[in-house]
Amino acid sequence: ILVILLLSNEFLRDRISNKYLQFGAYFFVTFTFFTFFTPVIFGVMNTLLFILSGLGSLLLTLTFINFIYRKSPTTRSDISRFKITLIIIGIYATINVFYYFNLIPPVPLSLQNGIVAHNVEKQDNIFTISYEQSALFNVWETYDKTFNYAPSDTVFVYTSIFAPTDLSKSVQHQWQRYNRSLEEWRTSDNISYEVVGGRRGGFRGYTFKENVTPGKWRVNVITKEGLVLGKLDFTIVPDSSFNKSRLTTVRFR
Numbered sequence: 001i002l003v004i005l006l007l008s009n010e011f012l013r014d015r016i017s018n019k020y021l022q023f024g025a026y027f028f029v030t031f032t033f034f035t036f037f038t039p040v041i042f043g044v045m046n047t048l049l050f051i052l053s054g055l056g057s058l059l060l061t062l063t064f065i066n067f068i069y070r071k072s073p074t075t076r077s078d079i080s081r082f083k084i085t086l087i088i089i090g091i092y093a094t095i096n097v098f099y100y101f102n103l104i105p106p107v108p109l110s111l112q113n114g115i116v117a118h119n120v121e122k123q124d125n126i127f128t129i130s131y132e133q134s135a136l137f138n139v140w141e142t143y144d145k146t147f148n149y150a151p152s153d154t155v156f157v158y159t160s161i162f163a164p165t166d167l168s169k170s171v172q173h174q175w176q177r178y179n180r181s182l183e184e185w186r187t188s189d190n191i192s193y194e195v196v197g198g199r200r201g202g203f204r205g206y207t208f209k210e211n212v213t214p215g216k217w218r219v220n221v222i223t224k225e226g227l228v229l230g231k232l233d234f235t236i237v238p239d240s241s242f243n244k245s246r247l248t249t250v251r252f253r
Contacts, residue, residue, distance in 0.1 A: 019079045020087060027061040027088050031095060036108045040164040045106065047225060050099060058092050106223050109169060109195070111230030112202040113160040114221065116147055118247055120156040120206045126253050127204055129158050133248040145234045147217075148242035154210050157219045157232060160202035160252070161195050169195045170224045173207040178216035185218065192224070204252060214238050 034053040039045040062085065069081050098104045117131040132148065147155060157173055172192045176185040191207040207219075214236045221229040 019075060020084060023061070023065055023079075023084055024087055024091055026064075027057065027091055028095075030061055031057040031092070033057070039108055043168060045109065045169050045223075047099075051096075054092060054096060058088065061088055102225075102227050104227075106225075106227035106229060108162075108164050109171075109223070109229055110162045111159060111221050112162050113158075114219075114230060114232045115158045116145075116219075116232055116234045117156040117158055117206075118147075118153065118244065120158050120208070122206075126251055127158065127206070128249060128251050129156075130244075130247040130249045132246070147234050147236045148239040149212065149214065149236045150238075150240045150242065154208050155212055155217075155236070156206055156208045158204070158206040159221055159230075159232075160204045161221070161229060162202045163195050171195050171205075171229065172220075172222050172224065174220040174222055175207075175209055176218050176220065177213065178218075180215075212236055 031054060034057040035050055038049055038053040038056075042049060065084060065088070066081070068075050069079075095104070115129055115131050117129045119128075119130040121128045132146070134145075149155070157175075159173070161171060163169060170192055171194075172190050174187055175189040175191070176187050178184075179186050189207075189209065193205045193207075195203045195205070216233070216235050218231055218233045220231050223229070
């Protein structure tokens with residue numbers, strides 16, 4: 001990262017010193033901070049709070065730019081106040097469009113961990129999870145994306161979601177199966193539970209399904225507004241001979 005910063009400073013000095021870019025970046029950072037910190041203060045996260053956070057950052061940025069513009073002769077010579085105002089409003093509108101179409105993550109929530117498992121048990125706030133371990137060469141996954149399924153099996157999905165202190169939010173596990181004939185994902189269940197923030201390891205929860213059919217499945221972890229925290233993809237393969245003694249068991253405290 002240090003090398004990238006040094007190279008950027010050498011070869012992109014003129015672009016980085018561009019005040020339109022600087023003020024645009026300042027607004028984007030301010031907007032991001034407000035949308036993260038405001039839900040922490042109020043303990044809730046919803047569309048109204050996102051809009052108010054955006055308006056607060058917009059007002060603060062335009063006030064700051066107007067102050068710098070009046071106090072700095074070089075700033076007045078380098079930029080047009082009308083042009084920079086249009087740029088800031090354009091960034092604000094773009095972020096809101098992305099939010100409306102669910103193209104940005106639901107900050108400040110984040111999916112920390114997700115496992116498709118054969119069994120999940122909770123006792124004394126300790127989760128015991130049994131799942132199929134991934135191959136040794138697959139460093140990116142902790143569990144096997146193939147679920148070997150017998151008719152009596154139950155498919156569990158365990159997730160851990162980070163949420164700041166005192167933030168309460170309803171989330172859903174949206175179970176979907178891929179329909180090959182229609183070439184689309186079809187939702188079978190939406191199972192909700194409440195996330196309560198303040199735990200370093202994230203808020204833990206799980207859902208499950210019985211009598212599932214083989215094929216490609218995924219579980220979308222979403223907010224009630226439809227914002228996606230993460231996805232867990234897996235394939236259910238019928239295999240009544242699968243040896244469950246090969247399962248890996250972990251405990252999350």
